Amino acid sequence: MTSTQRIAFLKGHGTENDFVIVPDPEGRLDLSAAAVGRICDRRAGLGGDGLLRVVRSAADPEARAMADEAEWFMDYRNGDGSIAEMCGNGVRVFARYLLHAGLVQAGDLALATRAGVRRVHLAKTGDVTVSMGRAELPEERVQVTLDGRSWPAVNVNMGNPHAVAFVEDLAHAGDLLAVPPFGPAAVYPDGVNIEFVVDRGPRHVAMRVHERGSGETRSCGTGACAVAVATARRDGSDPTVSGLPVTYTVDVLGGSLSITELPDGTVEMTGPAEIVAEGTFDPAWLTTALA
Numbered sequence: 527m528t529s530t531q532r533i534a535f536l537k538g539h540g541t542e543n544d545f546v547i548v549p550d551p552e553g554r555l556d557l558s559a560a561a562v563g564r565i566c567d568r569r570a571g572l573g574g575d576g577l578l579r580v581v582r583s584a585a586d587p588e589a590r591a592m593a594d595e596a597e598w599f600m601d602y603r604n605g606d607g608s609i610a611e612m613c614g615n616g617v618r619v620f621a622r623y624l625l626h627a628g629l630v631q632a633g634d635l636a637l638a639t640r641a642g643v644r645r646v647h648l649a650k651t652g653d654v655t656v657s658m659g660r661a662e663l664p665e666e667r668v669q670v671t672l673d674g675r676s677w678p679a680v681n682v683n684m685g686n687p688h689a690v691a692f693v694e695d696l697a698h699a700g701d702l703l704a705v706p707p708f709g710p711a712a713v714y715p716d717g718v719n720i721e722f723v724v725d726r727g728p729r730h731v732a733m734r735v736h737e738r739g740s741g742e743t744r745s746c747g748t749g750a751c752a753v754a755v756a757t758a759r760r761d762g763s764d765p766t767v768s769g770l771p772v773t774y775t776v777d778v779l780g781g782s783l784s785i786t787e788l789p790d791g792t793v794e795m796t797g798p799a800e801i802v803a804e805g806t807f808d809p810a811w812l813t814t815a816l817a
Contacts, residue, residue, distance in 0.1 A: 531809075532806040532807065532808055532809075533548065533555070533806060533807055533808075533809055534548070534549055534804070534805075534806050535547060535548050535565075535572060535804065535805060535806065535807060536549075536623060536626075536801055536803065536804040536805075537572070537573075537574065537801070537802050537803040537804070538578075538619040538622060538623060538799065538800055538801045538802060539615075539619065539780070539799075539800055539802065540614075540615035540616070540618045540619050540654075540745060540747065540797055540798060540799045540800075541615060541744065541745035541747075541778050541780040541781035541782070541783060541797055541798060542744035542745055542778075542779065542780025542781065543575050543613075543615040543616075543743050543744055543745035543746065543747070543778075543780060544573070544574050544575055544744075545574050545575060545576050545577060545578050545615075545616055545619050546565055546566060546572050546573075546574040546576075546577045546578070547577075547578045547580060547619070547620070547623050547801075548565075548577060548578070548579045548580065549580045549623075549627070550579050550580060550581050551580065551581060551582050551585070552581075552582065552585050553581045553582065553585035553586050555579065557577070557579060557603070558607070559603070559606070559607030559608060559609075560607060560816055561607070561812055561816065562577050562603045562605075562606075562607035563605070563606050563607035564812060564815050564816060565577060565807075565812070566603075566605040566606075566607075570815065571815075572807065574605060575604075575605050575737070575740045575743045575744075576602060576603055576604050576605050576610070576613060576616060576739075576740060577602070577603045577605075578600055578601070578602055578613075578616055578619065578620050578623070579600075579601035579602075579603070580598065580600070580601075580620065580623060580624070581598070581599050581601055582597060582598060582599065583596055583597060583598060583599040583638045584597075586599050586601065588601070588640065589601075589638040592638040592642075592643055593638075595636055595638070595643050596635075596636040596637050596638040596643045597636075598620075598624060598629070598630075598637055598638065599637075599638040599639070600613075600616060600617060600620045600637055600638065600639050602616050602639070602640070604737070604738060604739025604740050605739060605740040605741075606739040606740065607739075608738070608739040609640070610640070610686060610738065610739065611639070611640040611641045611685050611686045612639050612640065612641035612644075612684065612685035612686045612748055613686075613747065613748065614656060614658060614684070614746070614747020614748040614749075614750065614751060614795050615745055615746065615747040615797070615799075616747070617637060617639065617644055617646065617656050617747070618646075618654040618656060618747065618795075618797060618798075618799035619799045619800075619801075620637060621635065621637065621646045621648045621654055621656075621799065622648070622654060622799040622800065622801055623801060624648075625648055625650070626801045630648070632648055632649055632650045633647070633648065634646070634647055634648075635648060639685070640685075641659070641684075641685025641686065642659065642685065644656055644657060644658065644659070645657040652798070653796050653797055653798055653799075654796070654797065654798070654799045655794055655795070655796040656747070656794065656795050656796075657792055657793075657794055658684060658685070658747075658748065658751050658792075658793045658794065658795050659684070659685060659792065659793065660790075660791040660792055660793065661682055661683065661684055661751065661752065661755040661787070661791070661793055662682070662683040662684075663680070663681065663682055663683075663755070663756075663759070664681045664683065664713075665681075666681050666710075666713045667679070667680075667681060668681055668689050668708050668709060668710065668713050668714070668718075669708065669709055670689060670691045670706050670707070670708045670720060670722075671706070671707045671708070671709075672698065672699065672700055672706045672707065673698070673700055675693075675698055677691040677692065677693055678691070679691040679708065679720070680752075680756040680759070680760075681713065682752035682755055682756055683752075684748040684751050684752050684793070685748065686719065686738075686748055687714050687716070687717075687718045687719065688718065688719045688720070688721060688748065688749055688752035688753075689708055689714070689718050689719070689720045689721070690721045690723060690752055690753055690756040690757075691720065691721065691722050691723065692723050692724070692757075692760065693722050693723065693724060694724070695724065696722055696724055696732060696733075696734050698722065699722040699734045699736075701742075702734065702735075702736045702741060702742035703741060703742070705717070705720075705736060706720050706736055708720065716738075717738040717739075718738065719735060719736065719737050719738055719746060719748070719749050719752075720735065720736045721733050721734070721735045721746070721749045721752060721753050722734045722735075723753050723756075723757065726775075726777060729761075729772070729773065729774045729775065730774065730775045730777070731753060731754075731757055731774060731775075731776055731777070732776070732777035732778075733749065733750065733753050733776060733777070733778060734778075734779065735749045735778070737749070744778060744779040744780035745778035745779065745780040745781065745783070746778070747783065747795055747797070750776040750778060750783045750785055750795065751785050751793045751795055753774075753776055753785075754774040754776055754785035754787065754793070755785075755787060755793065757774055758772050758774065758787060765787045765788060765789045765791070766789060766790070766791045768789075769789045770789065771786055771787065771788050771789060772786070772787050773785065773786040773787075774786075781797070781798065782797070783795055783796065783797040784796040784797065
């Protein structure tokens with residue numbers, strides 16, 4: 527943290543997956559992992575599942591190569607300060623902030639992320655649709671074990687890694703305070719987001735999730751996409767083979783998301799995104815807190 531001025535922030539959420547938003551268009555803030563962790567602390571900080579730093583792609587070394595295609599880069603950090611490749615709910619909230627701040631117009635836009643450029647359709651009000659790219663289904667299979675139960679998990683990558691386990695009851699996931707044991711560990715050297723899934727009806731499932739670096743969250747957008755793709759394959763549906771799109775409703779603790787896999791393999795996610803508050807904080811507080 528290099529600024530001596532008060533730093534603007536906003537709070538937003540997508541299906542109750544909540545984020546601290548820090549505008550930094552010229553890339554002047556140096557947010558360490560420890561600083562992000564303290565900002566996201568729900569008792570000693572502002573509180574959030576993660577932090578979205580809003581920076582112009584041209585001003586950030588990680589995103590500069592995408593600047594011609596996407597003006598804005600979503601620098602997403604998990605609640606513990608660790609860097610993440612992608613956050614589906616975060617993309618929707620990020621886009622909603624850009625409109626809220628008058629930095630973009632409603633309609634179609636491109637956003638840079640560590641997982642590549644993501645296309646967004648942003649209405650003036652209501653839901654936001656994000657083109658999340660294609661899901662990858664690596665061949666390695668993993669197993670999740672919890673409280674004496676074990677389940678095979680589907681390995682899905684949505685720009686970040688997921689292990690999707692179909693269970694009989696969401697209560698079987700326990701309290702999700704700690705990372706559910708999984709193996710083999712070598713499949714996910716940087717950790718994994720783990721989803722527990724039950725059926726609710728035709729093309730309708732519900733999930734709980736343990737997110738890397740954040741614990742259980744009320745929602746996970748990339749997780750919902752991974753769940754929809756894994757469920758479609760379980761149900762014998764592959765739009766890249768059939769040529770027909772398939773849509774699943776995925777219930778999360780904070781609401782519902784609509785996930786569509788298209789014949790070209792692209793996965794689209796539609797759901798709400800809201801800005802709920804804004805203010806400033808004094809970097810002196812953060813400096814003192816981290817001393």
